Amino acid sequence: MSRVIDEVQTTIELADWSIIGFVVRIRLMLKKISQDEISKEDLMRNLEYAAQVLETVYIDETRRLCDEEDELSEVEPDAVPSEVRDWLALTFTRSMSNIKRRGGDKPKFRSVAHAIRAGIMVDRIYRRMSSTVGLHVPPNVLLLLKNLDDWSFDVFSVNEAGDGHALKYVGYELLQRYDLIAKFKINTQTLDGFLIKLEQGYSKHCNPYHNLVHAADVTQTTHHVLTQSGLALWLTDLEILATLVAAMIHDYEHTGTTNNFHINTSSEVALLYNDRAVLENHHVSAAFRLMKDDDHNILTSLKKEEYRDFRSLVIDIVLATDMSYHFQQIKNMKNLLSMPENIDKSKALSLIVHCADISHPAKDWNLHFKWTELLIEEFFRQATFMTGVLLQQGDREAEMGLPISPLCDRKNTMVAESQIGFIDFIVDPSFQVMGDMLERVVTPLQQRNTISEEVNFERADKATSTTSLTSHCSTPSTPRSPDSPGGSSLALLNNDVTA
Numbered sequence: 163m164s165r166v167i168d169e170v171q172t173t174i175e176l177a178d179w180s181i182i183g184f185v186v187r188i189r190l191m192l193k194k195i196s197q198d199e200i201s202k203e204d205l206m207r208n209l210e211y212a213a214q215v216l217e218t219v220y221i222d223e224t225r226r227l228c229d230e231e232d233e234l235s236e237v238e239p240d241a242v243p244s245e246v247r248d249w250l251a252l253t254f255t256r257s258m259s260n261i262k263r264r265g266g267d268k269p270k271f272r273s274v275a276h277a278i279r280a281g282i283m284v285d286r287i288y289r290r291m292s293s294t295v296g297l298h299v300p301p302n303v304l305l306l307l308k309n310l311d312d313w314s315f316d317v318f319s320v321n322e323a324g325d326g327h328a329l330k331y332v333g334y335e336l337l338q339r340y341d342l343i344a345k346f347k348i349n350t351q352t353l354d355g356f357l358i359k360l361e362q363g364y365s366k367h368c369n370p371y372h373n374l375v376h377a378a379d380v381t382q383t384t385h386h387v388l389t390q391s392g393l394a395l396w397l398t399d400l401e402i403l404a405t406l407v408a409a410m411i412h413d414y415e416h417t418g419t420t421n422n423f424h425i426n427t428s429s430e431v432a433l434l435y436n437d438r439a440v441l442e443n444h445h446v447s448a449a450f451r452l453m454k455d456d457d458h459n460i461l462t463s464l465k466k467e468e469y470r471d472f473r474s475l476v477i478d479i480v481l482a483t484d485m486s487y488h489f490q491q492i493k494n495m496k497n498l499l500s501m502p503e504n505i506d507k508s509k510a511l512s513l514i515v516h517c518a519d520i521s522h523p524a525k526d527w528n529l530h531f532k533w534t535e536l537l538i539e540e541f542f543r544q545a546t547f548m549t550g551v552l553l554q555q556g557d558r559e560a561e562m563g564l565p566i567s568p569l570c571d572r573k574n575t576m577v578a579e580s581q582i583g584f585i586d587f588i589v590d591p592s593f594q595v596m597g598d599m600l601e602r603v604v605t606p607l608q609q610r611n612t613i614s615e616e617v618n619f620e621r622a623d624k625a626t627s628t629t630s631l632t633s634h635c636s637t638p639s640t641p642r643s644p645d646s647p648g649g650s651s652l653a654l655l656n657n658d659v660t661a
């Protein structure tokens with residue numbers, strides 16, 4: 163048996179890459195089919211490729227083994243799972259019979275043994291590949307994820323359909339759509355572990371609002387802005403990864419209490435971070451600590467410099483979600499926009515995530531209403547960080563002789579009025595500035611893109627009169643494809659974008 167395994171191992175090494183490519187293609191196809199995203203031509207091309215790989219592997223394997231003794235007795239057919247056996251029957255039987263017919267012989271028992279060995283080989287490869295192939299996403303979640311590009315994407319439904327794993331599914335799907343899992347060689351098991359740990363951190367304090375659903379919501383909204391504005395087209399993969407990860411972790415291990423509450427009660431974290439951006443410092447620090455574990459380190463393929471840039475951008479973005487920095491942030495961006503200088507990349511991305519963080523009042527009424535109820539509930543019933551006793555923050559503040567925080571007094575809070583204030587003074591101005599910033603950054607790039615495309619069209623027209631027209635629109639509805647431009651996106655923003 164061990165000799166058979168050794169042989170299979172050798173074959174795996176020889177056939178590894180073509181089979182890996184084949185398995186990945188099959189998995190991708192399955193996913194695309196389930197999402198109705200594959201054309202007939204693509205499907206046929208991929209099936210043709212799969213058939214070629216299988217035939218080549220089979221023929222090589224058969225040739226290599228044709229002089230050996232029949233070793234079926236050494237192979238345990240039970241070791242081959244039924245799906246693999248079914249698949250073998252469908253795929254290999256015809257090739258085998260063709261080969262046999264060519265030789266004029268009857269099919270030999272040995273061929274069956276080879277087929278079973280090939281089955282074991284594929285099964286082993288599949289098992290090894292399971293750490294790099296996709297996570298299992300339930301079909302009803304997949305269906306909902308079709309709307310992932312929408313402004314009013316219903317993250318609550320995804321959470322429900324996904325058994326409370328909205329962050330895992332939204333996070334995974336987005337990294338997949340931008341092809342970041344492949345580009346940064348992120349091991350799927352590690353990613354799974356990382357996302358699960360994030361979800362656990364978000365669930366630590368049972369917050370009605372600052373939980374994993376909010377993190378998924380902010381990540382999806384960030385994605386919407388990046389893609390619908392066209393900004394993603396000019397970002398590097400590393401910058402997109404950093405922005406999405408920053409959105410995912412931006413409230414990690416939120417205590418369900420405000421920064422002011424931490425400061426007023428001299429909590430451990432307030433002492434640790436000297437009353438400055440207390441929660442935000444904790445979110446980002448705890449998340450990087452998590453990513454230091456081998457089992458949760460999704461950044462293993464990053465070079466030293468890449469890691470440094472990634473870390474710096476994530477820290478900037480998360481710290482900028484501190485609401486006490488809001489007015490300063492808006493003022494700084496307005497100043498930048500009034501000057502001809504380039505827009506700083508980290509400031510642009512920080513503003514996008516900050517806007518995503520306060521975006522629910524700009525979404526469908528049902529979503530906004532739900533978020534508001536949850537936030538108000540959290541303001542009312544704050545679990546204390548230090549004692550674990552469930553009390554209203556307002557009650558605790560009264561008990562401790564502290565002034566009661568705005569919106570934390572269940573009896574005296576006027577929800578509608580305070581929401582109008584929040585929308586008029588915080589949300590609306592933020593979105594105005596973000597719109598101006600996006601216009602300033604994206605428009606010149608779009609113009610340049612259109613001009614260069616027109617030049618290309620003219621050239622192409624001269625070369626051939628049958629050139630088909632393609633879209634000039636540079637605002638994508640889905641993330642850019644792996645081979646679209648973007649190698650030095652933010653360098654472009656920094657160096658080239660002026661008023």
Ligand SMILES: Nc1nc2c(ncn2[C@@H]2O[C@H](COP(=O)(O)O)[C@@H](O)[C@H]2O)c(=O)[nH]1
Binds near residue numbers: 412413485520569
């Ligand atoms: N009064 C309201 N405040 C809101 C609402 N939605 C969000 N917020 C505030 O913004 C911050 C966002 O930062 P986060 O990282 O903590 O999520 C949040 O804490 C609230 O203070 C709202 O509808 N009304």
Ligand SMILES: [Mg+2]
Binds near residue numbers: 483
């Ligand atoms: Mg926060």
Ligand SMILES: [Zn+2]
Binds near residue numbers: 376412413519
């Ligand atoms: Zn938040």
